[in-house]
Amino acid sequence: MGNCCCGGNCQDARLKEILEQYKGMDGVLIPVLQKAQELQGYLPEKTLRTIADYFDMPYSEVYGVATFYAQFRLIPSGQNVIKVCTGTACHVRGGQKILDRVCSELNIKPGETSADGKFSLEPVACLGACGLAPVMMINDSTFGRLTPAKVSEILAKY
Amino acid sequence: MQIYRGHVLVCAGTGCVSSGSRKVKAEMEKQLEAFKLEQEIKVVETGCHGFCEMGPIVIVYPEGIFYCQVKSEDVKEIVEEHLLKGRPVKRLMFKDRITEEMVPHYNDIDFYKKQNRIVLRNCGFINPENIKEYIARGGYEALAKALTEMTPEQVIEEVKASGLRGRGGGGFPTGLKWGFARAAKGDKKYVICNADEGDPGAFMDRSILEGDPHALIEGMAIAGYAIGADEGYIYVRAEYPLAIKRLKIAIAQAHEMGLLGEDIFRSGFNFKLNIKEGAGAFVCGEETALIASIEGRRGEPRVRPPFPANKGLWGKPSNVNNVETFANVSKIIAKGSQWYASMGTEKSKGTKVFALTGKVKNTGLAEVTMGLTLREIIFDIGGGIINNKKFKAVQIGGPSGGCIPEELLDLPIDYDSLIQAGAMMGSGGLVVMDEDTCMVELARFFLNFTQLESCGKCTPCREGTKIMLDILERITKGEGKEGDIELLQSLAETIKSTALCGLGQTAPNPVLATLRYFRDEYEAHIKEKRCPAGVCSALTSYTILEDKCKGCTACARVCPVQAISGEVKKPHKIDSSKCIRCGACMETCKFSAIIKK
Numbered sequence: 001m002g003n004c005c006c007g008g009n010c011q012d013a014r015l016k017e018i019l020e021q022y023k024g025m026d027g028v029l030i031p032v033l034q035k036a037q038e039l040q041g042y043l044p045e046k047t048l049r050t051i052a053d054y055f056d057m058p059y060s061e062v063y064g065v066a067t068f069y070a071q072f073r074l075i076p077s078g079q080n081v082i083k084v085c086t087g088t089a090c091h092v093r094g095g096q097k098i099l100d101r102v103c104s105e106l107n108i109k110p111g112e113t114s115a116d117g118k119f120s121l122e123p124v125a126c127l128g129a130c131g132l133a134p135v136m137m138i139n140d141s142t143f144g145r146l147t148p149a150k151v152s153e154i155l156a157k158y
Numbered sequence: 159m160q161i162y163r164g165h166v167l168v169c170a171g172t173g174c175v176s177s178g179s180r181k182v183k184a185e186m187e188k189q190l191e192a193f194k195l196e197q198e199i200k201v202v203e204t205g206c207h208g209f210c211e212m213g214p215i216v217i218v219y220p221e222g223i224f225y226c227q228v229k230s231e232d233v234k235e236i237v238e239e240h241l242l243k244g245r246p247v248k249r250l251m252f253k254d255r256i257t258e259e260m261v262p263h264y265n266d267i268d269f270y271k272k273q274n275r276i277v278l279r280n281c282g283f284i285n286p287e288n289i290k291e292y293i294a295r296g297g298y299e300a301l302a303k304a305l306t307e308m309t310p311e312q313v314i315e316e317v318k319a320s321g322l323r324g325r326g327g328g329g330f331p332t333g334l335k336w337g338f339a340r341a342a343k344g345d346k347k348y349v350i351c352n353a354d355e356g357d358p359g360a361f362m363d364r365s366i367l368e369g370d371p372h373a374l375i376e377g378m379a380i381a382g383y384a385i386g387a388d389e390g391y392i393y394v395r396a397e398y399p400l401a402i403k404r405l406k407i408a409i410a411q412a413h414e415m416g417l418l419g420e421d422i423f424r425s426g427f428n429f430k431l432n433i434k435e436g437a438g439a440f441v442c443g444e445e446t447a448l449i450a451s452i453e454g455r456r457g458e459p460r461v462r463p464p465f466p467a468n469k470g471l472w473g474k475p476s477n478v479n480n481v482e483t484f485a486n487v488s489k490i491i492a493k494g495s496q497w498y499a500s501m502g503t504e505k506s507k508g509t510k511v512f513a514l515t516g517k518v519k520n521t522g523l524a525e526v527t528m529g530l531t532l533r534e535i536i537f538d539i540g541g542g543i544i545n546n547k548k549f550k551a552v553q554i555g556g557p558s559g560g561c562i563p564e565e566l567l568d569l570p571i572d573y574d575s576l577i578q579a580g581a582m583m584g585s586g587g588l589v590v591m592d593e594d595t596c597m598v599e600l601a602r603f604f605l606n607f608t609q610l611e612s613c614g615k616c617t618p619c620r621e622g623t624k625i626m627l628d629i630l631e632r633i634t635k636g637e638g639k640e641g642d643i644e645l646l647q648s649l650a651e652t653i654k655s656t657a658l659c660g661l662g663q664t665a666p667n668p669v670l671a672t673l674r675y676f677r678d679e680y681e682a683h684i685k686e687k688r689c690p691a692g693v694c695s696a697l698t699s700y701t702i703l704e705d706k707c708k709g710c711t712a713c714a715r716v717c718p719v720q721a722i723s724g725e726v727k728k729p730h731k732i733d734s735s736k737c738i739r740c741g742a743c744m745e746t747c748k749f750s751a752i753i754k755k
Contacts, residue, residue, distance in 0.1 A: 026453070026454070026472065027452055027453045027454035028454055029454035029455070030434075030435075030437055030451065030454050031434075031435070031454075033437070034396065034435060034437065061455075064456055065454070065455065065456055068439060068456040068457065068613075069436075069437030069438050069439050069457070070437070070438030070439065071396055071397075071437040071438040072437060086358070087358030087359050088358045088359035088515070088516070088553065088556070088557075088587065088589045088603070088604075089358070089359045089515035089516050089521070089589055091358075091600075091603055092516045092517060092589060092590075092591055092595055092600075093516070093517070094741075097740055097741060097742075100738075100740060101718065101740070104718055104738075124397070125356065125358045125440065125607065125611075126356075126357070126358035126359060126360070126361070127172075127397075128172050128173075128355075128361040128364050128397075128398070129172055129173050129176045129210070129361075130173075130210070130359055130361065130513065130515035130521055131173045131210025131211045131213065131515070131521040131522055132173065132176055132177065132210070133515065133516075133521075135176070142175075142176035144176055144177065147742075147745060148718070148740060148742045148745075149716055149742060149745075149746070152718075
């Protein structure tokens with residue numbers, strides 16, 4: 001969002017566009033939050049308040065939904081998002097060790113962003129690539145049949 | 159329409175894409191052009207073939223030659239040798255694990271031999287982004303038949319007679335459910351598809367959505383006609399972007415051809431479909447929670463009755479089924495309930511798709527006739543255990559299910575036999591575990607999952623699962639006490655009988671099943687402070703065997719916490735106070751000099 005055309009105002013304008021698309025419709029809160037997060041990368045308090053005001057909902061309801069679902073983030077993510085699969089198939093093939101290694105390499109806990117802002121770590125329940133277990137994704141790339149040593153090699157490339 | 163002399167099917171399911179099938183496809187197109195074959199051979203991007211272990215998968219028709227683990231470097235050879243000169247490339251075929259012979263044809267591979275692909279009939283064979291390919295394989299015939307030759311009541315009777323039961327877990331008879339929604343009073347009704355496949359280790363619905371989206375759409379339209387609904391919702395995980403993309407394309411194409419929309423087949427029946435993207439909450443697999451989520455609220459379940467058939471989405475009568483259930487419907491209508499009911503066991507008809515994962519050689523999706531035994535699925539289709547280790551148990555039904563030990567492997571799979579054995583069909587995840595899996599730790603793993611996903615609305619689930627998890631964590635850390643097992647058992651029974659929804663009611667299942675079949679492992683952890691499988695790190699230590707260590711330093715270099723020391727060419731030592739028990743050293747050692755106790 002560094003190359004914004006009008007000093008940050010256009011994001012507000014685009015958020016407003018999103019809100020207007022859903023005006024007067026039922027059951028729109030989740031899609032609105034999804035679109036807003038797509039726009040900003042996360043959901044800052046200001047955005048949640050804007051949404052609550054626009055749809056005339058209590059802020060608590062918007063906050064309640066935003067914190068209920070795993071997809072929504074209230075803090076900004078790092079440049080690269082690492083998703084380590086913690087599903088059953090990965091777990092029995094050593095997924096925990098993969099997660100541990102990512103944590104120790106980046107010195108962060110699951111759900112956190114590294115100090116340099118380069119990586120955030122999100123454990124996920126299943127990536128659906130169980131045939132390649134254990135698996136992790138960095139942004140849109142999938143890495144399968146991992147070992148802790150491979151994790152270190154992969155992270156070094158980013 | 160252009161006629162091609164051959165087709166190259168490249169799998170574009172999630173498993174194969176992760177293994178690099180996009181590159182293979184691009185290279186295939188490039189090489190076909192280079193050899194001037196692009197007018198003779200067509201490359202088709204298909205959905206999942208199910209054999210994810212062996213991906214990327216490429217199948218060449220008309221011969222039906224099956225190539226596996228194809229890399230983009232291999233493509234030139236396939237094009238030059240097979241497609242140009244007509245000599246299939248032996249080295250890229252599947253190698254039978256027992257006879258070690260190359261198996262050229264798809265249907266001769268053990269993994270496929272015992273399968274009966276009805277739901278997955280088109281997955282891997284058609285381009286899911288082209289409705290004409292679905293129609294060419296008999297698609298939308300069933301919808302036409304239902305709308306033009308049958309009354310809604312006849313459709314419901316047909317589904318009832320087929321014996322189809324809900325494939326999402328509970329196994330409720332589908333026809334009966336439709337009958338309730340049909341009988342409910344209301345001018346507006348909804349058909350809802352639960353495509354929020356949340357069970358870790360299950361990806362059958364994803365494969366149907368990605369590989370054959372029209373099978374779902376056709377099934378939903380038939381359900382709409384049967385219950386009297388003119389609108390449907392597909393609630394699909396946002397984590398399945400490819401599935402969402404293909405669904406959108408499929409819905410648009412069906413509209414264009416008049417198979418969705420107004421006055422379908424001039425019958426006066428209208429039906430439209432909406433997609434709702436879920437936002438990641440396991441509890442939304444429960445139907446009332448799912449409905450709350452479509453309405454834009456927190457996905458919390460509510461007390462039933464009233465059931466959704468009477469009071470569902472926006473308070474209107476609604477019918478919720480999962481993807482696999484709907485995908486069965488068109489075949490039942492097209493071929494008749496008798497045909498469907500001739501397959502399976504007395505009370506479980508038809509087929510079930512299982513996601514076979516874990517410590518098994520052939521991971522992937524397998525659709526089998528109900529009544530096949532677990533042994534056949536794991537050892538014949540799955541090829542047995544990796545590294546020829548000993549089978550210990552198989553977890554069925556995800557975190558809500560239970561484990562089945564070796565002595566019950568000859569159990570014929572159906573809804574009722576699994577419940578009796580303390581597991582459940584669930585969505586059909588089969589996670590195979592070998593002797594290196596600690597069953598106590600596994601129970602902790604599942605409970606950790608359900609605990610995290612508990613919505614917090616009812617106390618037994620919110621508090622009860624937390625206490626159970628605390629106890630299991632203590633046990634795996636070597637801090638178990640006398641009486642823990644009894645306490646776990648009593649908590650489990652209470653939660654099972656008092657939780658509000660299926661999530662809570664089934665959350666204790668993994669603990670109860672492991673206690674039933676592997677109580678000795680719990681006792682070893684609690685009384686002897688020992689983890690028999692050597693998994694629980696607090697109860698395990700790594701040692702280097704002096705006589706086997708060559709001093710190659712590989713372990714010392716790989717250790718992330720510098721806990722290993724020693725001189726080159728002399729035996730090394732592990733400082734257990736520094737060791738974090740990650741096991742990296744043991745994996746690296748080429749001389750089997752490191753053991754864990």
